[in-house]
Amino acid sequence: MSFSNSDNCIGIRAPYYLSITTAVLSAALSAITVPGNLLICIAILKDPHKDLRTSFNYFVLNLAIADLIVGAITDPMSAVFHVRESLGYPVESWIWLLHLSYFISCTASLLSMGALAIERYVIVSSNYRRRFQPSRAILASVGILIISCILPTAYFIVGFNKFAFIFANTAIIFTVAIICFTFTRIYHSLRANVLRLQTSHSERMATAAILLEKRISRGFIFIIVFFLCCTIPACIVIYLINFCTTCSCILIHWSRDLFFLLVVINCSANQFLYAWRMPNFTKALRKLPVICGLIKPSTNNFNSRSFTDSQIN
Secondary structure, eight states, X not given: OOOOSGGGGTTSOOOHHHHHHHHHHHHHHHHHHHHHHHHHHHHHHHOTTSOOOSHHHHHHXXXXXXXHHIIIIIHHHHHHXXXXXXXXXXXXXXXXXXXXXXXXXXXXXXXXXXXXXXXXXXXXXXXXXXXXXXXXXXXXXXXXXXXXXXGGGGHHHHXXXXXXXXXXXXXXXXXXXXXXXXXXXHHHHHHHHHHHHHTTTOHHHHHHHHHHHHHHHHHHHHHHHHHHHHHHHHHHHXXXXXXXXXXXXXXXXXXXXXXXXXXXXXXXXXXXXXXXXXXXXXXXXXXXXXXXXXXXXXXXXXXXXXXXXXXXX
């Protein structure tokens, strides 16, 4: 395996317009990511209706914490870094802080998404006979945070480009494989339940099951497509950075910033793909003094305890 000489571009500044564009997008993503994920954390921790302390929601909490770190630390650091870069100030001495924050928070976010998918797969594939204990979900969440802090230490050994390549081939591809596999298996389990109900001569239950299957299928497809739209291009550009021997430094800088932005865009969108589609969360948020009256009641009746009844549509 031969890597490119892209590390030689470290001392060459990115174009002014690229630095400004990345800074503006980073600031905008921070403004989107922080409020929503902060409210999700508050809703689960306060749990005013005592119906959010489930294994699924603990994984959602872990995902929200990881994405909150992205929005509160990584994105603002990126904005400051690129503004300083555009103005010609020295930035190389503290770029490692941005990189380390990025890899730790994004690894935790990706692994939390994988844990959510696995938890749903275990429960749905057992026809809801098996349940994750909340204590196990908490232990798994702690394990994810520990792994996310340990894995990026390799960055100090191999540098950004090579560790980004490792990150793409471990955290990203692992999560892609887990989500695609588990969602496919969940769909087949739901389809089997529909067929079983259709043969049970219960027309009303079969019709309801078919409608639910369609809603869930749309939700799964939307989550997978959006996730793949962010992660596949991110993997492509990191391969370009590491294997292109003829690429100019301008192209390398564009690729680096695109890789960064694609992953944090996915982190900013997680809140809308998961928690904000669940009526129990909005119901809990309406109990918070600063939110009361701002969120309209949900018209959906699905419970937030699982993907299959959490109104992901």
